[in-house]
Amino acid sequence: MTVEPILVMQGICKSFPGVNALKNAQLRLFPGEVHALMGQNGAGKSTLIKVLTGVETPDAGEIRLNGQAISPACVGEAQKMGITAVYQEINLCPNLSVAENIFIGRFPMRAIGIDWKTIEHQAAAELAALNIHIDVSLPLASYPVAIQQMVAIARALTTEAQVLILDEPTSSLDEGEVERLFQALRQLKQKGMAIVFITHFLDQTYAIADRITVLRNGEFIGEYPASTLSRLDLINTMVGREINEASYAANSSAQAASVADKPYVSARGLGSTGGMHPFDLDLYRGQVTGLGGLLGSGRTETARLLFGIDRADSGTIRVDGHAVKLNSPRQAVRYGIAFCPEDRKNEGIVADLSIRENIILALQARRGIFHYLPKRAQSAIAEQYIEQLGIRTSDAEKPIGQLSGGNQQKALLARWLATDPKMLILDEPTRGIDIAAKLEIMELVKAQCKKGLAILFISSEMSEVLRVSDRIAVLRDRQKIGEIAGHDADEQNVFRMIAGAEA
């Protein structure tokens, strides 16, 4: 039986000033399949998607939908042809309500005006199908990134489409949510929809994908049935050289770093009304402390309290033995605390500024306005980190907004490493980072830790938390329920602890 592909992209080329983002890339989609588009950061996955949905105009190449050549000029046009996408960077309207976001542009109409009742009911129902139960009349911005991501997905799922594209939709979701998303995708697949799925989580690729297309440096490398391509082969094809995941995977905390005997930061009874219940937490230099917990358990809130973003109503913080007040990030930075936020686009990057400026921003803020780093020193620092973290860019003067998602994340890490911090809070630092870079970054973090950095590590991937942490503080419902030493911890343990607190 030969099924005709529903969509064929062929010979697609796209270059931006200084980069060839796509060189002769191709993609074939069949009805009723989930197709994983894989590749390292900057491989050109998002660009290929943007070409398909009319966000970018290709320099060359053709797109055929059901045999017809198409060249969508904008997202709206692509949508009319039946191509819907959820982009990597959430692009909903934060001020509008959740329901409005789901239905914007296609509000059901009544005789007079918009039928708000129906909208709210339907929106709630769509989200309930993904097992999200929230008040859909509240503004989107009042929910965490994961929920926003689910809203973006719900919005895409409700449109009638032949081709659905999800560009790293799961980067901040926990396992339960991913599973629910997959259920929804399987249903759509049955209906004959073709789904493109981009992710850096290999487990997810194998759980859902039927076929895999690999891009490397903007080039098409191959198209494989998921069942015949082994995990190791997939990694090697993406990276273009041999990588041994296992050698990194071992919990290297056994090779003891010299842990300081006094905590660098020590919180006692720290809490805020409406936020975290009071908790105690000690962070030692030379040690990685992981925060374990589910979505909404208060991981990010904990980080924000320790970085002075949210004000604590109770408790004390001691830094290096001295009682301090952390009322603003500025003060926290002064005490050598650094924070990589989870919401890269809204809280991390300054999109129009160059990579160089983004990298030295925190260092400059710490030095103060009058101790300006000379341009040459700035460039030297930027070049050093671009090299060290492998940030893929033609030069340091490019606006950071033009980097691929993963490379932006690396630049943000560079921003904080450049301040030579004593303590580093990493909130989902490997979000959207490819497997090779993820391993590199974790190595780097470990190395910094051995040099005497205290690290607070947050990730929705429990396995990652377990792998890097020397100690795990377990959170549940904005409350710290206990701590487990790294070598005693496995996923079972942590989840049992979380479940135990429920009883």
Added chain:
Amino acid sequence: MKRLPTTWRDLARHPLFWPGVTLVLLCLVNVYFNRSFFAIEIKSGHLYGSVIDILNRAAPLMLVAMGMTLVIATRGIDISVGATVAISGAVVASLIGGSLIIQNGVQTYVSNVPMPLAIIAALAVALLCGLWNGLLVAGAGMQPIIATLILMVAGRGIAQLITEGQIVTVYYEPFFIIGNGFLLGIPVSLYIVALVLAIMLLLIHRTALGLFIESVGINPVAARFSGISARALVFWVYAFCALTAGIAALIITSNVKSADGNNAGLLLELDAILAVTLGGTSLAGGRFSIMGSLLGSLIIQTLTYAIYSLGVPPEINMVVKALVVFGVCLIQSEALRAMLGKHLFRTGEAA
């Protein structure tokens, strides 16, 4: 686009390219109707000519536009600068005033209060206006347009109170130097602009001020999370903007030798905002260009000059001005250029 050599393309991408082109075009229009537009004579030791006149008249606008640029770069706006000019002007005029006395048989004018003191007082009052705005925007978190609307409305009333509802005339001659005097043949007001410009460029390029302002304008949250005290920065930016308005007030008051609470600096805020936009700084904040704003101010003044020298009837000269401004903004619109580019590209491909 591809066929153009890269140097040309780079030139066209330069942020000052379009403002520059506009200014040159406007000058050409002027030359067409007035052959002696560029002619500069030396009369009694001063440079004299249309260009000098335009520069001199544009000085207050240039000053205010420079301050406004920083405000706009932080995603803000200050619509109270006109009112600030009125207040500062009223202060300096009332303090100096002047009367005729006969000293040793020679007629001289003396000021009520020593001139340096009066100038410092006027600038201090302007600064106060800015601190008030800064407090509302950065301290109380009000929307900039609303926060500065308060002073815009109240300011002229305050100026009236200071002048007791009168137009205050200044008789003290040394004060006229600021707005009418020449130094080495060049108008004194231009030295003031140059001084403020030099200070600003120094602050922007030799300290982290430019970087911080742009970060706060592009992404305030990310800037704050990087350890920049965004609030303090915004606060001082409003203060500085009002200070430039205060300096402009000195020039304006000196130039017309009087302070009129109702009309001094009227609509100056709009011209300043326009100058900043014409100069290529986006109202959405972020990347900014002081030089662009200077060009923008000159565009506005040259346009005004052209309209007058063409003898456009006063009833419609606002309309002409609006049309030109509309055209310039259209040329500078990214979206329009992208659309044109796409269109040309597609038809080119089809052909």
